[in-house]
Amino acid sequence: xxxxxxxxxxxxxxxxxxxxxxxxxxxxxxxxxxxxxxxxxxxxxxxxxxxxxxxxxxxxxxxxxxxxxxxxxxxxxxxxxxxxxxxxxxxxxxxxxxxxxxxxxxxxxxxxxxxxxxxxxxxxxxxxxxxxxxxxxxxxxxxxxxxxxxxxxxxxxxxxxxxxxxxxxxxxxxxxxxxxxxxxxxxxxxxxxxxxxxxxxxxxxxxxxxxxxxxxxxxxxxxxxxxxxxxxxxxxxxxxxxxxxxxxxxxxxxxxxxxxxxxxxxxxxxxxxxxxxxxxxxxxxxxxxxxxxxxxxxxxxxxxxxxxxxxxxxxxxxxxxxxxxxxxxxxxxxxxxxxxxxxxxxxxxxxxxxxxxxxxxxxxxxxxxxxxxxx
Numbered sequence: 001x002x003x004x005x006x007x008x009x010x011x012x013x014x015x016x017x018x019x020x021x022x023x024x025x026x027x028x029x030x031x032x033x034x035x036x037x038x039x040x041x042x043x044x045x046x047x048x049x050x051x052x053x054x055x056x057x058x059x060x061x062x063x064x065x066x067x068x069x070x071x072x073x074x075x076x077x078x079x080x081x082x083x084x085x086x087x088x089x090x091x092x093x094x095x096x097x098x099x100x101x102x103x104x105x106x107x108x109x110x111x112x113x114x115x116x117x118x119x120x121x122x123x124x125x126x127x128x129x130x131x132x133x134x135x136x137x138x139x140x141x142x143x144x145x146x147x148x149x150x151x152x153x154x155x156x157x158x159x160x161x162x163x164x165x166x167x168x169x170x171x172x173x174x175x176x177x178x179x180x181x182x183x184x185x186x187x188x189x190x191x192x193x194x195x196x197x198x199x200x201x202x203x204x205x206x207x208x209x210x211x212x213x214x215x216x217x218x219x220x221x222x223x224x225x226x227x228x229x230x231x232x233x234x235x236x237x238x239x240x241x242x243x244x245x246x247x248x249x250x251x252x253x254x255x256x257x258x259x260x261x262x263x264x265x266x267x268x269x270x271x272x273x274x275x276x277x278x279x280x281x282x283x284x285x286x287x288x289x290x291x292x293x294x295x296x297x298x299x300x301x302x303x304x305x306x307x308x309x310x311x312x313x314x315x316x317x318x319x320x321x322x323x324x325x326x327x328x329x330x331x332x333x334x335x336x337x338x339x340x341x342x343x344x345x346x347x348x349x350x351x352x353x354x355x356x357x358x359x360x361x362x363x364x365x366x367x368x369x370x371x372x373x374x375x
Contacts, residue, residue, distance in 0.1 A: 023362060025050050026107035026127075028098070028118035029073065030057035032239075033285035035065040036176050036269070037113060042071070044355045050362070053105045055098060057117070060239050064266035076101055077117060095120030109362050113172075119147070128365045130358055134172040135284055137304040146365060150357050152350075155307045168353035171308050173285070173292045175351045182274040184338075190235065190261055197232040197277050197333055203247065204282025204301060205239060212302035215282045219300060221324035222280050222331070227254055229333060234260045235272065239283075277336045280321075284309065291317040298331050 025045055029035055035056075042052050054073035056062050066073050077094035098121035102110075111130045112118040122129035128146035136155050153167045192198055201222060204215035226232040234254075238244035244262065254260045273279055273289055278296040281287045284306070290297035291312045298319045299309065305320065312318035321327055 023050050024053055024105060024107045025358070025362065026053050026055070026102055026105065026110045026118075028055045028057075028110065028112045028115045029062060029066075030059060030077075030112070030115040030117060032060040032062050032065055033172075034113045034115075035062060035069060035071065037172060039069050039071065040176050040179050040351055041355060041358075044351065045358065048355070048359060050359075053102070053107060055102065055118075057094065057115070061266050068266050068268065074101060091116045091120065095124065099124045109358075109365065111358055122147075128361065130361055132172075132354070134288075134308055135306040137306055148357075148361055150354060152308060154311045166357045168350045168357070170348065170350040171288055171292065171312075172350070173288045174348045175354065177270070177289070177292050178348050178351075180268075180270045180274075183268075183271050184275070186267065186271055186275045190263065191258070192233050192235070192261065195231075197226075197229070197335060198235060198275065199226050199232055199333075200235045200237065200272055200276040200279045200281075200286075202237045202279070202281035202283050202286045203239060203243060206243060214302040215300050217324060218302070218321055218327055219282060221327040222300065223251060223254070223260070225327055225331065226333070227259055232333060233258075235276065236260050236262050237269075237272070237286075238262065274338065277334065278332070280331065287318055288312065295336065296332065296334070300327075 027038055027042070029038060038054075042054075045052055054071065056066060056073040056075050058075050058078040063075060066075075076097050077090070094117035098117055102121060103125055107127060109128045109130060110118050110122040110125075111132075113132045113134075115131075119129055119131060128148070130148045130150060132150045134152060134155070136151075136158075148164050148166060150166045150168065152171050153169055154171070155167075157165055187194060187198065199222075201219070203219055204212075206216070223234065226234050236247065236255075238247055248255055248262070251260055255262065269286060270289055270293070273286065273293055273295050276290075276295060278298070279286060279290040280298045280300060281290075282300045282302075284301065287297050287299045287301070288308060294317070296319075297317075298321050300321050301309075302322075305313075309318060309320070313320050319330055321330060
C-alpha cells in the first residue's frame, strides 16, 4: 500500500550494514533534540564493543539533523499533526512498522529519549527498553516489559520503583555540549552584522500535547518588542514547515525586510546560540542549551514547568516569562561578550554515567534479551 511505502521511507544516506556483533543496541530518534544528544553516545557504545542500529521518525527536523551530523539511520514513520486521535493512531502504526523492521536486526535492547513508538515496539518484540526523559510532565507512553528509566538527578522519583530508575549528574545538554566547537562565521553566512543585536527565537511546540496557547501570545509580544528596536535582528527557528508557513504569513513584511531571518537550511542549534546575544524560546532543549553555555535565555514555555527548568531558574541561568508585560520588562536587550564563554572540551560525567547505565542494563538482561526478537 502507498501509505506503508511512505511511512517506511528511508533517508538518502546509506543504512549501516548488518554486523556479526551479538550484542546489538537499537536506538530510536523521534524528535530533533534526540539527534545531537545521541551523537556522542553512539561512538562510546561502539568503542565498548557494541553494535548500534538506528531508526528515526520524520518529524520536525530530525532528517535534516541526521544529514547535518552525518548519522546513518533508517527513517520510519512521520509526524501526524496535533489532532490527539491521529497522534495515537500514528504512534500505534509506527510501533507496528518498527516491530516489523527492527525484528530482523535482533537487538538485545532498545534505547530512546521518550519515543512512544519505540516503547511499544520493544514490548511487542519482547526486548528490554531504556527510556530517558528530562521532563517529568511528559507522557511515558506505552510501558514496555522490562523497562528502565534514566533521567537527571534533579528530577524527583515521586515514589516510583527505584530498581528500574537510574540517574545521571547535570542535565541532558551536558552530554553533548563538551563536543561543541563554535563557528564565528555564522552571522556573516546569515547576513547579520557583528554590530547588530542578534535575538534567536524558537517558537513553542504548537502540536505538542502539553502546548498552552498562552505561549503564542508571548511569542507575538517578543516579535513586537524587537521589531521596533532598530539595532535588533530576529533569527527565527520554526519547528517544522507547517509552523514556518504560518509564521511567514503572519510576519510577511518583517521577513521580507530582513528584520526577521529564517535560515534556508538546518543550522547547528548550539552554534546559533553561541552567536546570539540572547535566546527566547518556547521549548525546553534550546533553553537548557543556552543556560548550559551561559547565554541569556528567556523561556516563554507555558506548560507545567519541569524540575530542570525550575533548578536553572533558581540559579539565575534561565528566566521564566509568564506574561506579555514581562516580555517588555524582563527580557534585556543587551549585547553579549562571547569571549566570556569558556567551553571545556572533555567528556562529561553525564555522558559517562548514561553509557555505563546502558551497558549495565544490557549485561544484566542479556540472558533475557539474547535472541528474544525473532527474525
